[in-house]
Amino acid sequence: MNNILEKIVRGTTDIISTEELKKKLASGKKLRIKLGVDPTAPDLHLGHSIIINKLKIFQDLGHQVVFLIGDFTAKIGDPSGRSEIRPVMTDEQIKVNIKTYTGQVFKILEKEKTEVVYNSKWFNKIGIEGLLNLASRSTVAQMLVRDDFAKRYKEDKPISIIEFLYPLLQAYDSVALNADVELGGNDQKFNLLLGRQIQKDYGIKDTQIVITMPILEGTDGIKKMSKSYNNYIALNDSPTDMFGKIMSISDTLMYRYYELLTQKNLSIIKTMHPKDAKTKLASEIVERYHDKNKAIKAKEEFNEIFSEKNIPIDMEEYQMQEIEMRLSDLLVKSGMVSSKNKARRLIEQGGIKIDSQKLLEDSIVNCKKRFTLQIGRRKFKRIVPT
Amino acid sequence: MNNILEKIVRGTTDIISTEELKKKLASGKKLRIKLGVDPTAPDLHLGHSIIINKLKIFQDLGHQVVFLIGDFTAKIGDPSGRSEIRPVMTDEQIKVNIKTYTGQVFKILEKEKTEVVYNSKWFNKIGIEGLLNLASRSTVAQMLVRDDFAKRYKEDKPISIIEFLYPLLQAYDSVALNADVELGGNDQKFNLLLGRQIQKDYGIKDTQIVITMPILEGTDGIKKMSKSYNNYIALNDSPTDMFGKIMSISDTLMYRYYELLTQKNLSIIKTMHPKDAKTKLASEIVERYHDKNKAIKAKEEFNEIFSEKNIPIDMEEYQMQEIEMRLSDLLVKSGMVSSKNKARRLIEQGGIKIDSQKLLEDSIVNCKKRFTLQIGRRKFKRIVPT
Numbered sequence: 001m002n003n004i005l006e007k008i009v010r011g012t013t014d015i016i017s018t019e020e021l022k023k024k025l026a027s028g029k030k031l032r033i034k035l036g037v038d039p040t041a042p043d044l045h046l047g048h049s050i051i052i053n054k055l056k057i058f059q060d061l062g063h064q065v066v067f068l069i070g071d072f073t074a075k076i077g078d079p080s081g082r083s084e085i086r087p088v089m090t091d092e093q094i095k096v097n098i099k100t101y102t103g104q105v106f107k108i109l110e111k112e113k114t115e116v117v118y119n120s121k122w123f124n125k126i127g128i129e130g131l132l133n134l135a136s137r138s139t140v141a142q143m144l145v146r147d148d149f150a151k152r153y154k155e156d157k158p159i160s161i162i163e164f165l166y167p168l169l170q171a172y173d174s175v176a177l178n179a180d181v182e183l184g185g186n187d188q189k190f191n192l193l194l195g196r197q198i199q200k201d202y203g204i205k206d207t208q209i210v211i212t213m214p215i216l217e218g219t220d221g222i223k224k225m226s227k228s229y230n231n232y233i234a235l236n237d238s239p240t241d242m243f244g245k246i247m248s249i250s251d252t253l254m255y256r257y258y259e260l261l262t263q264k265n266l267s268i269i270k271t272m273h274p275k276d277a278k279t280k281l282a283s284e285i286v287e288r289y290h291d292k293n294k295a296i297k298a299k300e301e302f303n304e305i306f307s308e309k310n311i312p313i314d315m316e317e318y319q320m321q322e323i324e325m326r327l328s329d330l331l332v333k334s335g336m337v338s339s340k341n342k343a344r345r346l347i348e349q350g351g352i353k354i355d356s357q358k359l360l361e362d363s364i365v366n367c368k369k370r371f372t373l374q375i376g377r378r379k380f381k382r383i384v385p386t
Numbered sequence: 387m388n389n390i391l392e393k394i395v396r397g398t399t400d401i402i403s404t405e406e407l408k409k410k411l412a413s414g415k416k417l418r419i420k421l422g423v424d425p426t427a428p429d430l431h432l433g434h435s436i437i438i439n440k441l442k443i444f445q446d447l448g449h450q451v452v453f454l455i456g457d458f459t460a461k462i463g464d465p466s467g468r469s470e471i472r473p474v475m476t477d478e479q480i481k482v483n484i485k486t487y488t489g490q491v492f493k494i495l496e497k498e499k500t501e502v503v504y505n506s507k508w509f510n511k512i513g514i515e516g517l518l519n520l521a522s523r524s525t526v527a528q529m530l531v532r533d534d535f536a537k538r539y540k541e542d543k544p545i546s547i548i549e550f551l552y553p554l555l556q557a558y559d560s561v562a563l564n565a566d567v568e569l570g571g572n573d574q575k576f577n578l579l580l581g582r583q584i585q586k587d588y589g590i591k592d593t594q595i596v597i598t599m600p601i602l603e604g605t606d607g608i609k610k611m612s613k614s615y616n617n618y619i620a621l622n623d624s625p626t627d628m629f630g631k632i633m634s635i636s637d638t639l640m641y642r643y644y645e646l647l648t649q650k651n652l653s654i655i656k657t658m659h660p661k662d663a664k665t666k667l668a669s670e671i672v673e674r675y676h677d678k679n680k681a682i683k684a685k686e687e688f689n690e691i692f693s694e695k696n697i698p699i700d701m702e703e704y705q706m707q708e709i710e711m712r713l714s715d716l717l718v719k720s721g722m723v724s725s726k727n728k729a730r731r732l733i734e735q736g737g738i739k740i741d742s743q744k745l746l747e748d749s750i751v752n753c754k755k756r757f758t759l760q761i762g763r764r765k766f767k768r769i770v771p772t
Contacts, residue, residue, distance in 0.1 A: 076518045128509060128517050131463045136548035140526065140539065143547070153526065161529070161550050162522040168547070 011260045013186045016210040033058045034179035036068040039094040044104040045232040049215040052108045066115045072123040111284035122176040146190045171198035179208045221253040225289045243298035246282035315380040397646045399572045402596040418445045420565035422454040425480040429488040431618040433602040433611035438494045452501045490621045506564040532576040557584035565594045601603040607639040629684035632668035701766040
């Protein structure tokens with residue numbers, strides 16, 4: 001029991017409440033574990049995987065994982081465009097997104113053991129009376145406590161009234177699903193707790209346990225992992241990219257990734273040489289989202305490029321805003337060469353490589369992805385899109 | 387045209403805007419004049435009549451008066467009981483209330499020229515998407531500007547989210563009705579203006595004119611006329627009660643009633659002796675809600691009691707909280723007699739009258755209505771329930 005609890009608690013931000021969770025776990029009942037997702041975000045990354053890993057733990061313990069797809073709200077959106085809610089989606093778009101989404105999620109969870117439910121199932125039937133009834137269950141003051149609402153209200157930024165209804169709809173999902181546990185990011189704490197309250201309002205005595213997970217930092221170790229910050233490791237990244245990105249993170253961040261992304265014993269990991277620990281982490285992650293052979297191959301490839309070809313793992317980075325640039329301009333702009341003439345000469349002499357490939361012409365370079373720019377045998381810079 | 391405008395403007399608090407109203411009136415179009423009412427309040431009084439009189443002016447000018455019955459919202463109420471919205475009503479109750487209501491309204495308006503519409507007609511069809519769409523048309527900040535919401539929010543009193551939706555539903559009624567003008571009490575100004583805004587949001591270019599009317603003071607001249615303050619003159623009051631209540635108001639209040647309840651020229655009225663003016667007002671009001679003969683009879687009856695029997699019109703009032711009381715106790719409590727023994731003696735001697743009727747037994751007196759308590763020929767007190 002303590003072992004089970006430890007697995008569940010590891011890496012979480014909040015559990016409300018641990019006592020209730022213990023009771024539910026001890027009851028022997030097959031618990032219903034909810035994760036609500038928008039039918040958007042087709043490109044999942046390791047940041048998302050933290051929550052899905054936690055679901056996997058429940059699944060391995062024999063509990064019922066329920067994926068709640070918020071297709072209903074996605075079809076509504078905010079017609080006035082005043083709120084920051086995502087735009088309205090068509091049924092077709094939603095279907096495509098969900099397929100992309102589950103395709104990635106089932107790299108972690110077992111498909112046949114996972115229940116996928118759409119909230120249009122009950123919201124198409126709840127009716128306007130049902131919605132108004134739901135609206136009566138919360139107060140304006142309660143909503144204005146939520147951090148983002150409080151901030152916007154204070155700053156005189158408009159909050160559309162529909163935005164006060166969405167958290168209630170999300171909370172009602174927990175009623176319809178009879179959820180025992182709901183997981184979410186730390187930023188979802190308010191909404192998840194509202195689910196508990198609304199369950200009680202609708203006569204559910206044994207209300208859901210709320211488990212929130214921290215937001216994972218991206219490969220830069222500073223900002224949260226996000227596609228828009230270009231500091232993410234996607235579940236769909238190639239083995240080479242995945243391996244390389246993990247090898248590029250700092251040692252501190254590596255231990256955090258260990259804690260949040262694996263079930264490894266941290267005290268043992270900390271006895272290893274950091275470079276070995278990092279290689280082990282990279283191999284484990286690639287193996288998880290691809291397979292053992294690909295992990296081995298990625299490791300070999302990485303060693304070949306970075307170790308055998310004497311490319312250092314840690315190198316200076318240059319943040320690139322442009323999406324493409326002529327090679328000679330890039331060499332000057334990144335500060336590796338002092339003039340365009342010098343740059344052109346170096347290119348002609350075969351002294352410039354991109355990701356270990358020699359470039360003999362002053363061509364246009366695609367700068368939308370990270371790559372290593374190299375002069376001769378010893379001068380390196382990593383070009384990173386911003 | 388100026389004459390028409392003058393009639394419409396008389397006694398109003400706000401017209402938004404007079405320019406637009408002039409344009410609409412000049413267009414020659416048959417305007418749709420909306421009054422929204424809850425299917426409650428079966429006992430209409432002169433306070434309500436101010437608005438209905440204004441509708442009558444539009445009706446007499448050939449415009450279409452539309453009575454919008456909020457049956458939909460009445461059926462929803464606030465299930466949580468957190469807000470101050472009226473309780474849920476059944477279809478049967480609503481039907482009965484509306485019958486009572488229109489029975490009174492059609493003492494002023496012409497029934498066959500009045501359109502009666504129920505908002506369940508569109509709200510039963512709008513659907514949850516429609517409602518959410520509507521909810522997106524206003525912001526939290528806008529709602530919190532409304533006086534009562536602002537006050538409650540400031541005082542940490544809960545405002546249920548359903549209460550933010552009701553003004554929007556009411557505003558949407560104006561869309562569904564294609565209203566040209568909406569009338570309401572001064573306290574409805576916010577909601578009526580929201581109707582204008584929502585009409586615009588839904589593509590109505592020529593949005594409704596908002597006309598608000600003041601709240602009429604009750605017979606005490608201080609508090610607003612209301613059943614709960616017992617200072618009201620009901621449209622269903624008997625000719626005698628109606629006549630007597632009007633005769634009991636102050637001269638100042640009489641001129642206000644003239645302005646708001648009649649179309650009489652005030653400068654002419656002010657040349658009359660106040661008592662004559664009051665009698666004229668009482669006669670006009672009784673004639674309006676009953677008929678000429680009953681008005682004449684009420685006047686005669688009044689004169690008989692108060693003039694011929696030497697009962698003064700103005701007399702001291704005693705505010706009575708109890709709903710019934712033994713006569714001897716009442717005489718002591720109201721301060722007309724110094725002891726119960728003295729009171730009993732006076733009763734036995736036939737010295738006590740209630741509304742000019744001699745009482746010979748120390749019986750229980752019903753104190754739920756106003757009456758005149760009299761000792762001998764000269765000592766009077768009016769007992770008024772609080």
